[in-house]
Amino acid sequence: MIKTSSERYSGHESFVCRFGWLTKIHRAIQNDSSILRNDDLAIQTLGIGRNMVKSLQFWAESTGVIKANGDGGHQSGPLGQLLLSTDGWDPHLESLESLWLIHWAISSKANLGAWNLVFGESKLARFERERLISTLNQRGSTGTKTLATSTLEQHTSIFINSYLATVRNGDDTSWCPLQDLGFLKASKTDDGRTIFNTDLSLPIGLSPRVFAIALIDYIGDVSNGGWTVDFKDVLKGSFSPGLVFRLDEYRLRDLIQVCVDELLKDELTFVDTADTQSLVLRPGSLTSQYQIWSGVERHDYA
Template identity: 30%
Template sequence: MDPKNTAFGRHETFPLRYGWLTKGYEALIDRPDIFAESDLAMVRLGVGRNMVSAILYWLQAARLIDYNNGEATPTALGEAILGEQGDRFLEDEATLWVIHWLIASNCRLATGFYWFFNRFALPRFREEELRASLADFVERELRIKRSASTLKSDTSTLLRMYAPGDPSDPGRGEDHLDTPMSQLRLIEQTGQGREFLSQRAPRPWLPPLVLHLALSECFADAAEGQPAIPIRDLLYGRDEGAAPGAVFRLSEDGLMSALNRVMHTWPGYYELRDTAGLHQLYRIRDIAAPEAILRDYYQQEVAA
């Protein structure tokens, strides 16, 4: 993580909402400079100026587009997910898990979200504890200055985006109903004031596709020629890079079960071995790029 290349608060305090990625993607396909023309974007997308900025941000944070010099260009991942052969309306729950991975592993454009899912370890916390921990991380590890209001906007937006709303808390209900990420139940509100849970669990419902895609990125990011990744690194992470076990909030047993489901679905790609007392996942043959994995998955879903 490059401290000079981080981003906080660029979502304008708006959590990702249903329809935003599809709307924004289709608009830029018609006109790549749409986001540089804010008045035109407001009319086309049917939202206010700040929401236009939020839509542009989430498209970038989810690694679905590149945005340079006022023009937006779909990435290979963006085309695979939101193109005509993908899951344009996010109807497949696996797509939501993929988007979650793409955001939570993006330390450059979604630094606060990356930090929470990869570095924040408390399973039970209050919002003020979360905010204080993020501020400490920014000051001590990144050694950069960010205002308290900016960091508060990140923690508040993260909780509104991922935690199902408490019916007794009218301030949270609307966001819960309108954000797809709350379906994943990676953060839950306890009902005891502003206390939250984000615990590791088996999560047998995690689609194998999602872990396979995450592993393809983990091996791509590994040192050249490295044939294996320790299970501990996949579970807790290393100094750099996202950890699937942390991002998906998997317990150790849950990660092992999920890996076995992946190896059953994609035989011949991975193998678990104990080498010199170290439990590792080996890559047996080259793994396709994430966009190719997605294209193949969606084609099979249509055929089925």
């Protein structure tokens, strides 16, 4: 599981994960696995500035679109293989279900402070900007380590701007596609304060197969090799599908049932009795598209 002692608050270079970035870098490392080792070549090939290249690499690694290959270069990561390969689910990254999977990867794997706090642990499902900054400061400043206020302010802004929908024109590529999830809403109080809200809502575009991946990933993370997990943990456990996707009990049961009846019919059992509610996974019989998620290591999301 994620350790908050190693949470990250920087690396994004003040840029959100922009429209088109993930497909662009995935395509680039397929052509030249070492492209990110050559700043000038990366700038020329990707058509963006030096700081943007660093930001793009940060987001591509944080989502699992790319990962280090052991030779100083990069290769397709677990999410890159599934979505963006030639025969992937969504090579042009056009569907909402892909965005839900990206959201899952960042919120459950990347160990980013604001994502951990708001989505992974749901400790601030509703918050003011200053409250998020102060809470991150309490978490990130331990012992002799102190985080700069500017770092926390920038990290908070990146988090909010990643999800809060903005008005944009047809030529604008500076926005983050995660805004299309409609996950973060802002409202004004009577005294003029802005409240950001990520409360439970209908997860439009969250497909059963993306949920199945998240469920397999979560069970593999928390079951210590036993491949069994309580239903209540899937609903409300830290970094669980229930919290990260903001699912209520009814919607969660519905998605689990689709997995049991269809997608994971021979691999997943839902034990639902008066005494016990638990899920049992048999990872050895998973098909290839799901198998990788039962053993994905967190370092694949550097």
